[in-house]
Amino acid sequence: MPMTCDGEGLNLTLTVTGEVDHHRAKDLMRQIDGELERTLARNVTVDLSGVTFMDSSGIAVLLRIYRRTSEIGGEVTIRGVPDQAGKVLRTAGLFKLMKME
Numbered sequence: 314m315p316m317t318c319d320g321e322g323l324n325l326t327l328t329v330t331g332e333v334d335h336h337r338a339k340d341l342m343r344q345i346d347g348e349l350e351r352t353l354a355r356n357v358t359v360d361l362s363g364v365t366f367m368d369s370s371g372i373a374v375l376l377r378i379y380r381r382t383s384e385i386g387g388e389v390t391i392r393g394v395p396d397q398a399g400k401v402l403r404t405a406g407l408f409k410l411m412k413m414e
Contacts, residue, residue: 359390
């Protein structure tokens with residue numbers, strides 16, 4: 314399963330596993346959009362500890378979560394960032410937009 318969701322109230326945790334590349338990004342975005350619409354979560358945590366590879370498509374996925382959450386006054390926290398994904402996120406400057414644990 315590429316993504317699982319868990320949450321209560323306005324808090325939502327998205328746990329992403331496997332590769333986050335151009336092959337999976339569109340499906341992930343569809344799933345995430347559905348969860349964000351369903352829950353209207355304001356505090357979204359994205360757990361990347363199970364991600365084995367991430368390219369620029371992963372940046373697009375995270376930016377979409379950030380944009381959608383910011384629109385309703387919420388914030389995004391990223392946790393469990395593997396080394397390879399961390400390099401991609403640092404290069405893109407995402408650490409400036411989102412909290413990192």
